[in-house]
Amino acid sequence: MKIIDLGVLRISSFKQGLQGDSPDEQKEAIELKRKKDGRENIEITWLELMETATKEEQPFQKILKICEESQDKVERVYFKVMDRMTRGGAKRYMPLKDQFDEKGIQLVDVAGVISNEIVNTLEHITKKKYDWSIYKPSYKNEILQAENDKEEVRKILTRMIGAEIRYAKMGYWTGPAPMGYQNKKIDTPENGKRVILEPHPDESKWFESIFTLRAQGKRDQEIVKLVNATGFKTRKRNIYDKIHKSKIIGTHPGKPLTVKHLTEYIKRPIYAGINTHQFLEGKPLKIKGQGIAKGIVSIELFNRANKGKLTIIEDGETVRIHKGKVPSYLVKKEKFNPNFPYKDEVMCPKCKEEFYASTSKGNGGYYPAYHHGSKVGKHEYFKIPSDKFHKTIKEFVQEVRFTDEFLMYIHKYMLEEWEIRRNNTLDKNIVLGQRLTAIEQEQKMYGEKIPMLNSSVAIRVLEDKIEELEKEKEDVMAEKAKKQKEGLDIQMIIRHSWYFFEHLEELLLGGTDKRANAALFGLLFDEKPTYEDLVLRTTKLACVFKLNEAYKNAKGLKSMNSEPTGTRTQNQKLKRLLLYRLSYRPIFVSIEYIP
Numbered sequence: 001m002k003i004i005d006l007g008v009l010r011i012s013s014f015k016q017g018l019q020g021d022s023p024d025e026q027k028e029a030i031e032l033k034r035k036k037d038g039r040e041n042i043e044i045t046w047l048e049l050m051e052t053a054t055k056e057e058q059p060f061q062k063i064l065k066i067c068e069e070s071q072d073k074v075e076r077v078y079f080k081v082m083d084r085m086t087r088g089g090a091k092r093y094m095p096l097k098d099q100f101d102e103k104g105i106q107l108v109d110v111a112g113v114i115s116n117e118i119v120n121t122l123e124h125i126t127k128k129k130y131d132w133s134i135y136k137p138s139y140k141n142e143i144l145q146a147e148n149d150k151e152e153v154r155k156i157l158t159r160m161i162g163a164e165i166r167y168a169k170m171g172y173w174t175g176p177a178p179m180g181y182q183n184k185k186i187d188t189p190e191n192g193k194r195v196i197l198e199p200h201p202d203e204s205k206w207f208e209s210i211f212t213l214r215a216q217g218k219r220d221q222e223i224v225k226l227v228n229a230t231g232f233k234t235r236k237r238n239i240y241d242k243i244h245k246s247k248i249i250g251t252h253p254g255k256p257l258t259v260k261h262l263t264e265y266i267k268r269p270i271y272a273g274i275n276t277h278q279f280l281e282g283k284p285l286k287i288k289g290q291g292i293a294k295g296i297v298s299i300e301l302f303n304r305a306n307k308g309k310l311t312i313i314e315d316g317e318t319v320r321i322h323k324g325k326v327p328s329y330l331v332k333k334e335k336f337n338p339n340f341p342y343k344d345e346v347m348c349p350k351c352k353e354e355f356y357a358s359t360s361k362g363n364g365g366y367y368p369a370y371h372h373g374s375k376v377g378k379h380e381y382f383k384i385p386s387d388k389f390h391k392t393i394k395e396f397v398q399e400v401r402f403t404d405e406f407l408m409y410i411h412k413y414m415l416e417e418w419e420i421r422r423n424n425t426l427d428k429n430i431v432l433g434q435r436l437t438a439i440e441q442e443q444k445m446y447g448e449k450i451p452m453l454n455s456s457v458a459i460r461v462l463e464d465k466i467e468e469l470e471k472e473k474e475d476v477m478a479e480k481a482k483k484q485k486e487g488l489d490i491q492m493i494i495r496h497s498w499y500f501f502e503h504l505e506e507l508l509l510g511g512t513d514k515r516a517n518a519a520l521f522g523l524l525f526d527e528k529p530t531y532e533d534l535v536l537r538t539t540k541l542a543c544v545f546k547l548n549e550a551y552k553n554a555k556g557l558k559s560m561n562s563e564p565t566g567t568r569t570q571n572q573k574l575k576r577l578l579l580y581r582l583s584y585r586p587i588f589v590s591i592e593y594i595p
Helices: 014-018 023-036 059-069 090-102 139-169 203-215 220-229 259-266 299-306 386-397 404-452 456-485 490-502 504-509 514-522 531-536 542-557 572-579
Strands: 003-011 044-050 073-079 106-109 181-188 192-199 237-240 248-252 310-315 318-323 356-362 365-372 382-385 400-402 591-593
Touching: 003 023, 003 059, 023 044, 023 073, 044 059, 059 073, 059 090, 090 106, 090 139, 203 220, 203 259, 203 299, 220 259, 220 456, 299 310, 365 386, 382 386, 386 504, 386 531, 404 456, 504 514
Parallel strands: 003 044, 003 073, 073 106
Antiparallel strands: 181 192, 237 248, 310 318, 356 365, 365 382, 400 591
16 A cells, blocks of 8 residues: 555635634645654645634544545544644543544654654663553643644634623624625724724615515515516625635625515614624624614514514613514503594693593493593583593594695695605615626526536526526516506506595595504694694684795795695604505695685
8 A cells, every 4th residue: 555644734714824823824834844753755735724613523534534545555643733623622532532542643743742652661671662661742732732732713712702601791793794784994092092883885785675575565476586686695605615615716695585485584683773682691682784774674663574473672772572462561551542532632622621531330340431621620520421432523523634735735735745756666676777787697607608508407407597597587577477467557647546535534544554544633633632723613723824925925935836845844753654555655734714
């Protein structure tokens, strides 16, 4: 059998391979050592490992197996220092060393700690050997060095992991950025340069769409198609050689979104700005950031997308995460009662204070009512059944309508809004068109490579990629066709919207959100009306006078093509509430009471 040497080059990580103790540096040291040993004429085989030496399974176990399976006789195994062999201490080192000794393989470190010299203490008086008379002079040094290497690992990891745990508990980020985010180093006055997460300019848009569509009730398969149509791909990653671990042999282009990945992304609180790293020991924490720290989506949207399976509860700076139904004692109690939505919007006619509301039980039934006063209070107690109270409000709202001037103005505003939406649709079509072009170019590239290949397996792989791209192309084309149809029929939108302008009571009171109904009703008045005012129709619709005066001033200074001065600023809250009801954003400019 041919006698050879084995040169082992080991690094713990790709970063170490580029910076300190690189494979090239180890190789130079080993070659110099072999030259000193007079073995430069002996053939050497190089092996490169990229593994940690602190695990139960030591990297040199693989080297021993390679030596056993080799067709040549491996006489020596060279490596730079002992910690390249193991960092598990004497407990890991000595059994491993004994296995190499049993196979007749010498371990040689460049530092010279390991010695293969064997001494017989009785050699000067007899040729006989005893187990107790034979020993290795370097044995103690080897054990001491193995323990020192283990202690060094303990010190390094204590400093590094300890600092990472401390900074993680302070809200900073440790490790690679998750998909959708990017790491950013910032200067902090107390902690020097630290890493925070910020939304990735491109990837974050995909995750906004994922959570928004899920919250809207879209099926997972449909969400996957829509998001992939906008170009979703996982991050590119390097492919390394199986033997030479630090050698890059290719790049994985990334994969489109799948239903499995979608369900994993949806459950990750980090997308709502909540860190659940293992360093936090089960205590979720809001991530730090520059200015206002926030996630890609809001906590509210995250909860709606998870549909009760996972819920984030925010209480100031404290955050809790619950799986399944949230315990009632953790649910934040609200003052608003949907059974009595108008108790804060309509005043008591006797003392001009807000109503109370409750449900009493009697005569075998329940009787909800608005009430106020007491025998010992400002006035005598009285109550109004909630059905009667709500009927009064409904009858009053039925007698309120928009002025003709406002309807002309809102028509103009709707046209402007439609133009904005049309431009947004065109922008989206441009993005989809660019993605379509990229797919076709990728298909062309694979198609040009196929004739140059001789392997049927490689040809099949490229054909599968072309087929996958064709499916993605179909999804993009379908989404593009859908976007082209959205929002283009302005006449249909106007006809649909005009119904609400002619039936104001349905716009103000017809929604399922009782809180929004009450808020819209309250915005009819400059000051809150009493119940008696609603019954007698003596309420002051102050906004009529204010807005009419503003309208008259605007008409005197500008044409009807210009917007009334100050109207948008004064009615921002009302516009946001109206957006809840309509697909566009009408401005609530002028309301007229019909006696």
